Amino acid sequence: MTPFAAGVIASLVGAIVGALVGGAVSWLLNRQLHVQQLERLRTQYKTEFAAEDTARHFLGHKGYTDRSFDLLRKHLGGFEDDELRRILVRAGAVRTYRDDGSEWWRLLSRMDEYIDLKSGRRRDG
Template sequence: MESAILALLGTVVGGIVGGLTSYVLQKQRFDQEVKLKQEEYKTEFMAETTARHFLNHKSFTDRSFETLKNHLGGFEEDELRKILVRAGAIRVMRDDGSEWWRLLSRMDEFIESKRSKHTD
C-alpha cells in the first residue's frame, strides 16, 4: 500500500515539475521571439511610440497630419497613416479640409473640452 502511494506521489510531483518546466521554457521562448520581432520591425515600433507621444501631449488632443509628418519623417503618407492607426489614433477631417489625428483613448477629454468651450 505504501509503495503504491509513493509511486502515485512520485508521478504527481514529476508531472507538476515537468509541467512547470515546460511552461517556463515556452514563456522564455515566446519572450525571445517577441524581442526578435521588435528588433526586426524596430522602425515601426518606434514610430508608433513616437506617434503616441505626440498625440498624448497634455495641451493638444489633436495633431495635424502635417505636424506628425514633419516629426515622423521617412515614411510615405499612407504608411504614416497606418502607423497612426496602429498607435490607436483616428483621423478627423476639419471644415477647411485639413487632416487631424486624435487618440481614441482621449475622446472623452476632447468632448469635455468642446463642452467647456461652448459653455464659456
C-alpha cells in the first residue's frame, strides 16, 4: 500500500468515526432536550390535567349522570367560566340546558345510562 492510499484510508476512517461520534452526541443532546421540554409541559399543564380528572370524578358519580355548572364551578374553583367549560369538554362532557335555563353537564360516555334512566329502563350490570 502506498503512503498516499494509507493517508486516504486513515482520513476516511477518521471522518467516519468523527461523524459517528458527532451524530451520537447530537442525538443524546436532542433526546435530553426533548425530555426536559416534555417535563416542563407536564408541569405547566398539571393544573388543567388535575381539573379534568376532578371533573370526570364528579360527572362519573354513580348516583348522578348530570351535574350543574354551578356545582362544578364551586368544586373546581380558580377557573374562569369559559376556561372551566373547555376543561369539561376535554374531560369528555357535553352541556345541556334545563327548562329553567340552568346549565348542566354530563359525560358523553354516560349518555346511554342517561337515556335509560329517562325512559324508565334500568340497566343491570
